[in-house]
Amino acid sequence: MNDQFLKACRMQETDYTPVWIMRQAGRYLQEYRDIQKTADFLTVCKTPDLTVDVTLQPVRILDVDAAILFSDILTPVEKMGMKLQFIKGKGPVLDPPVTSMQAVERLGVPDPEDDLPFVLESIRILRGELEGKVPLIGFCGAPFTLACYMIEGETSKDYSGAKRLMFQAPHIFTALMEKITETISVYADAQIRAGVQAVQFFDTWAGLLSRKDYSRYALPYIKKAISYVKKKHPKVPVIYYINGSATILDLMQKAGSTVIGLDWRHDLDTAWQQLGNKVAVQGNLDPCTLFLPQDELKKRVRDILKKAGGQPGHIFNLGHGILPATPRENAIALVEMVHKMSRKKGA
């Protein structure tokens, strides 16, 4: 099997820099859009045959060094007891928004085997399909980011409604965070037991918090979830990603992940240095640069590889999810560039 990704997570020497792309199974691929013509997003998430198909597409088309389970961070939230819909042009809608202690108390902690069997089945099938190819990554939303969606009920530019509840009614907010933490802890554990070989926690919106508030309202919960997973599966790499982590990078590191996912605003060398080079890093090309002509894109890729300096422990990725309008050929070229430019002589 191609174990370059897992080796990089563990900061071991690799033959070249492994690369995968956040949201690599997505609308920028015609093959994905073809499947979406016959089944909507949630149906694809809940039908193992379709989940497997779209998960494998980028492995085949892009030659990435890892597959990531096709799913959504809100899948377990639906099973906590919220009504989940994806509305065209609007995105996810969770109904009704959680704003009271009673609403928090009504939420359950889903049992993955009973409530999310389609996820675990997809993972089992995928491991079979991927045997001898590349590792499979599982994922969850991190507590703060899930709480943002659950309180707002939809996407928001600043999640000020969620932060308002956090400030006005911290007992409700923290009760919700506890319940989410329990949910994602057992969910990540179940994904690993079903076969994923690494797990990524997406904390997309935690970058909206000041240092004080991240320390108080986000860090303790994600740290608890990561500890839970690491205790049960000490050898399984955990990746922790925040969008806009510049002012909280040192705090983020305290969550204890194996790999830190960096957004594109960081200079990778500066950020890695700030982390004391003690942890692997993943990132961090601006997804919008995939619109550049390929000769310009190549310079950007080279720049990031140069900043990583060939040190063990760099996984190439975008700094945020790939955009639906991305030219497919540039995504393919990106993976090829990373492989070619980073290959060690003689390897």
Add this chain to the structure above:
Amino acid sequence: MNDQFLKACRMQETDYTPVWIMRQAGRYLQEYRDIQKTADFLTVCKTPDLTVDVTLQPVRILDVDAAILFSDILTPVEKMGMKLQFIKGKGPVLDPPVTSMQAVERLGVPDPEDDLPFVLESIRILRGELEGKVPLIGFCGAPFTLACYMIEGETSKDYSGAKRLMFQAPHIFTALMEKITETISVYADAQIRAGVQAVQFFDTWAGLLSRKDYSRYALPYIKKAISYVKKKHPKVPVIYYINGSATILDLMQKAGSTVIGLDWRHDLDTAWQQLGNKVAVQGNLDPCTLFLPQDELKKRVRDILKKAGGQPGHIFNLGHGILPATPRENAIALVEMVHKMSRKKGA
């Protein structure tokens, strides 16, 4: 006149820390909502009597140390030749979006005296009304942020459409940036000649750029506009604000403003140190903390004042605009807290 704000901009000693609030004339005030019952947003911007009324409301109600002209960063954009509407629940819509060289060429550079006389008249009236009270701040959008709106035609969570044009057709993007830069340069100059005593450039979305792209596609233009203003009015303070500037703070300083506006993710002491304490700073309370109970809010205010360390050159403000749902009494309390806690003994 209360000149504490202007003194702080110039890093001179003040009797206490001056404070004003971004979007201080806004929906969180009943008095503002009353006016909006009879006139929509753009009408208020274009009718000097109404503009003057809402501009003065926070001076009277909150006791802030500066007034800021009530207007919108898109007002001059409409006069460049785009159709501007504010649609409820959606925000500003500019039609049609600028995506071709022809569209850029069709745009004009408005003459403020001819095309924006209502702004200049409002400023002249306000200076009379404010005489002996507090200084008046004018403002403009910075080129990158205005380009984002003009290319997207509406608000966006990541302005990836604007960045796409920037990467795919840099000649169109930079031609647009040149035209915007000229527009805001003469517009800021006209505002100052009409009477504003300081001017703020809002570059809200520049924090979406990597260091490389900020340096290439945003900094040269805002720097040019600031130079233009400073050359003509060397004594008028210029404030430059970006939301999410953590990774580009040193570059942002190169734009040459008198004051750097900091968002709430920065620790004010760390950021000021990064700036070499050579420039005044404005900020940086998280707008959401205005939902805290007042005793908790007080701790946040004290924390920022402590980080500023009583050094000359700190203007207290939020780290982003005040939210419409903010409790009015907390905004009033905030200003009082800043004044009380920062007042020098004997002053």
